[in-house]
Amino acid sequence: MDGSRIRGRVRIVGAGLLGASIGLALRSQGVDTIMHDVSPGALALAIDYGAGRAATPSDEPHLIIVAVPPDQTAAVVAQELAAFPRAIVTDVASVKALPLAELRAAGVDTTRYVGSHPLAGRERGGAISARADLFVGRPWVIATGNGESTEMVGLIEDLILDLDAVPVLMTAEEHDESVALVSHVPQVMASLLAKQLSNGTERALTLTGQGLRDTTRIAASDPHLWIQILAANSAPVVGILRALRDDLDGFIATLEHPTAPGAKKAIAESLSAGTAGVARLPGKHGQDRRFSQLVVMVDDKPGELARLLAEIGDAEVNLEDLRLEHSPGTLVGLAEISVLPEFEARLVSELESRGWRIAEAWK
Amino acid sequence: MDGSRIRGRVRIVGAGLLGASIGLALRSQGVDTIMHDVSPGALALAIDYGAGRAATPSDEPHLIIVAVPPDQTAAVVAQELAAFPRAIVTDVASVKALPLAELRAAGVDTTRYVGSHPLAGRERGGAISARADLFVGRPWVIATGNGESTEMVGLIEDLILDLDAVPVLMTAEEHDESVALVSHVPQVMASLLAKQLSNGTERALTLTGQGLRDTTRIAASDPHLWIQILAANSAPVVGILRALRDDLDGFIATLEHPTAPGAKKAIAESLSAGTAGVARLPGKHGQDRRFSQLVVMVDDKPGELARLLAEIGDAEVNLEDLRLEHSPGTLVGLAEISVLPEFEARLVSELESRGWRIAEAWK
Numbered sequence: 001m002d003g004s005r006i007r008g009r010v011r012i013v014g015a016g017l018l019g020a021s022i023g024l025a026l027r028s029q030g031v032d033t034i035m036h037d038v039s040p041g042a043l044a045l046a047i048d049y050g051a052g053r054a055a056t057p058s059d060e061p062h063l064i065i066v067a068v069p070p071d072q073t074a075a076v077v078a079q080e081l082a083a084f085p086r087a088i089v090t091d092v093a094s095v096k097a098l099p100l101a102e103l104r105a106a107g108v109d110t111t112r113y114v115g116s117h118p119l120a121g122r123e124r125g126g127a128i129s130a131r132a133d134l135f136v137g138r139p140w141v142i143a144t145g146n147g148e149s150t151e152m153v154g155l156i157e158d159l160i161l162d163l164d165a166v167p168v169l170m171t172a173e174e175h176d177e178s179v180a181l182v183s184h185v186p187q188v189m190a191s192l193l194a195k196q197l198s199n200g201t202e203r204a205l206t207l208t209g210q211g212l213r214d215t216t217r218i219a220a221s222d223p224h225l226w227i228q229i230l231a232a233n234s235a236p237v238v239g240i241l242r243a244l245r246d247d248l249d250g251f252i253a254t255l256e257h258p259t260a261p262g263a264k265k266a267i268a269e270s271l272s273a274g275t276a277g278v279a280r281l282p283g284k285h286g287q288d289r290r291f292s293q294l295v296v297m298v299d300d301k302p303g304e305l306a307r308l309l310a311e312i313g314d315a316e317v318n319l320e321d322l323r324l325e326h327s328p329g330t331l332v333g334l335a336e337i338s339v340l341p342e343f344e345a346r347l348v349s350e351l352e353s354r355g356w357r358i359a360e361a362w363k
Numbered sequence: 364m365d366g367s368r369i370r371g372r373v374r375i376v377g378a379g380l381l382g383a384s385i386g387l388a389l390r391s392q393g394v395d396t397i398m399h400d401v402s403p404g405a406l407a408l409a410i411d412y413g414a415g416r417a418a419t420p421s422d423e424p425h426l427i428i429v430a431v432p433p434d435q436t437a438a439v440v441a442q443e444l445a446a447f448p449r450a451i452v453t454d455v456a457s458v459k460a461l462p463l464a465e466l467r468a469a470g471v472d473t474t475r476y477v478g479s480h481p482l483a484g485r486e487r488g489g490a491i492s493a494r495a496d497l498f499v500g501r502p503w504v505i506a507t508g509n510g511e512s513t514e515m516v517g518l519i520e521d522l523i524l525d526l527d528a529v530p531v532l533m534t535a536e537e538h539d540e541s542v543a544l545v546s547h548v549p550q551v552m553a554s555l556l557a558k559q560l561s562n563g564t565e566r567a568l569t570l571t572g573q574g575l576r577d578t579t580r581i582a583a584s585d586p587h588l589w590i591q592i593l594a595a596n597s598a599p600v601v602g603i604l605r606a607l608r609d610d611l612d613g614f615i616a617t618l619e620h621p622t623a624p625g626a627k628k629a630i631a632e633s634l635s636a637g638t639a640g641v642a643r644l645p646g647k648h649g650q651d652r653r654f655s656q657l658v659v660m661v662d663d664k665p666g667e668l669a670r671l672l673a674e675i676g677d678a679e680v681n682l683e684d685l686r687l688e689h690s691p692g693t694l695v696g697l698a699e700i701s702v703l704p705e706f707e708a709r710l711v712s713e714l715e716s717r718g719w720r721i722a723e724a725w726k
Contacts, residue, residue, distance in 0.1 A: 119572055139569055139570050141570070168569060168570070174567075178564070178570050179570060181560070181563045182560075182570050182572070183570070183572065185556070185559065186578045186579070189556050190578050191633055191634050191636070191637025192607055192610050192614065192633065193548070193549060193637075193640075194637035194638070194640035195636040195639075196548065196603055196606060196607055197644070198636060198639060199544075199603075200544045200545070200643070203533065203541065204541035207502050207504070208545050208645055209501075209546065211581040212545050212546065214580050215577070215578050215580075215581065216637070217578075218574040219634075221638075223634035223638060227631050227634065230618060230630055231626070234619070238619055241615050243559060247555050247558060248604065248608050252608060256601055258594035258595075258597040264590050264594060267589075267590045267593060267594065268587070270558065271590065273558040274579070274582035275554075275557070275582060275584075275586060276558075277557035277560035277582065279583070280560050280561070280563070281560070281568060281571050281575065281576060282568065282571055305672050305685065306672035306673040306675065306676045309672050310666070310669040310670075311669075312669065313666035313668075313669045318664065318665050322685070322687040324682065
């Protein structure tokens with residue numbers, strides 16, 4: 001790509017993970033990017049990190065991106081609209097209906113405001129965790145329904161495409177209901193599940209497997225950010241949590257009498273409903289049915305994995321995904337390799353002819 | 364290693380994932396391994412797969428491993444004890460108190476029986492998914508408290524060590540309470556969470572991220588096996604589910620009035636309790652604080668990852684873990700590399716001097 005779609009200066013308010021990552025990405029494309037933060041320390045760090053330059057009095061930004069915590073979003077958007085009367089202003093908060101309602105309640109003219117939300121993040125925050133590729137391939141919602149002009153939506157789309165993300169147009173309400181389901185409720189349930197571990201013995205926790213790790217991983221996220229997100233999107237989250245609670249009540253009632261007539265059928269229906277739900281998720285990584293997976297045993301010493309990958313390269317097969325499982329205390333790792341199905345048979349035969357042990361291959 | 368610790372014939376009853384995997388591992392060490400299954404088709408597949416040989420009338424097994432579904436375990440153990448009056452019998456069912464109670468209720472002499480449970484498995488079942496390394500590095504509980512002799516425990520320990528697993532001694536009750544917490548309750552919650560996805564729109568699910576994938580992945584497991592496990596361990600599972608339900612009730616009540624006095628503090632306490640719970644898990648993969656992680660950007664073409672790993676090998680740094688993130692539609696992958704902290708600075712400088720882009724490094 002030669003240059004950015006975005007023309008003109010971009011001002012980013014908030015030098016945290018999202019703001020600094022946007023800055024890094026825009027700067028790498030030559031966009032004149034101004035960083036601002038109420039904290040001089042956070043601002044200096046983000047500038048050192050390459051996320052943008054400091055503001056000067058004569059700056060006239062074309063686009064302003066507000067990347068502050070949800071409970072400050074409306075106030076900062078209002079400030080920026082007032083301070084830069086010709087700029088288009090967007091924000092990247094995880095909730096979309098509340099900031100808009102707060103702006104309207106404060107009597108702010110929102111003609112130049114269009115909210116947005118990149119579905120991207122990590123368990124670590126701050127500019128130090130920023131990366132220019134944070135948004136690559138991720139959905140980025142543009143909140144519609146506020147009378148926004150085609151030109152404004154087009155500008156935000158340019159921003160999103162410059163960052164290699166995928167624009168998705170939704171009303172604020174549809175956005176908030178969607179993220180309640182795919183993000184906020186899973187966060188709550190991971191936390192409540194992880195909380196139960198406090199009651200477990202050390203010996204019980206030695207039996208931990210990947211299932212428990214996966215179901216609780218996001219519970220390690222920053223509580224302060226999530227308090228705000230959950231409070232700001234409480235109605236859709238509560239709605240889904242109530243449905244889940246009712247299902248849990250029913251499950252407990254059934255499991256209290258597991259030999260009663262119909263109990264096993266009821267358990268089966270709950271579990272099968274979960275299987276059906278998970279099957280609806282768009283594919284990725286090891287779960288992705290578009291790829292064939294095979295597992296190669298790799299001696300745990302320097303150079304062995306490199307040799308494997310060199311020989312895969314020699315076979316002119318591209319890896320779609322790779323994960324190394326390294327079981328503690330052992331001398332062997334398992335490289336789980338995903339390739340396009342048409343390459344699988346050839347790769348297996350080439351690797352086996354070179355002495356690699358293939359633990360498994362399936363479609 | 365030269366040869367197995369196990370001496371004498373081993374008979375495995377049940378040619379599913381666990382039975383066939385045990386057979387593959389024992390055979391690779393030269394143990395005379397007999398496979399048996401009530402299904403001639405399943406047995407033939409496991410034998411073709413290399414998991415063992417068919418039984419002959421003169422076989423006199425030293426150790427019998429019953430690897431059948433939980434609801435058949437007690438009956439099959441009783442049969443095997445009767446058929447082979449000099450053999451030691453173990454099983455590998457996911458619950459330990461119920462099979463023992465069933466044997467006792469049936470008046471079976473359990474002197475030669477000691478239950479066990481490898482904490483290993485996968486979302487796919489059957490001999491076709493078997494692998495000799497399924498148990499490598501995994502805990503394998505030996506259920507104590509049934510008056511078992513030191514020799515019997517030693518024999519099962521030999522089996523576990525031959526399979527490169529880690530013996531853990533627990534009473535049947537402690538085992539069942541432990542797996543309720545670390546395995547059975549997470550399975551139920553993943554299923555109930557995944558079930559809510561059935562109510563989501565296609566557009567909502569396009570916003571899916573890794574958090575939702577991870578929290579629901581195990582919901583794709585086989586419902587038929589899990590019905591039996593949950594029914595057989597209902598009391599400990601119900602106990603934890605009730606505590607979780609009470610926490611969920613409290614969370615819903617709080618989130619219904621998120622601006623009430625104390626509401627944000629209550630939300631914070633729930634989320635922080637989850638963070639504390641997850642911190643208790645023994646480390647592994649990217650969450651492992653014993654390792655330093657760094658993220659290297661890798662062009663998505665054949666040979667690039669191999670070149671990276673070759674150069675890590677040149678630097679004489681051993682990878683503790685590696686994961687490739689490959690964002691759809693992009694030309695760059697991210698290799699997340701875990702190394703011992705003392706190697707991090709040197710590796711970063713060596714890689715950067717060779718032109719690699721390090722997206723991030725933290726402790």
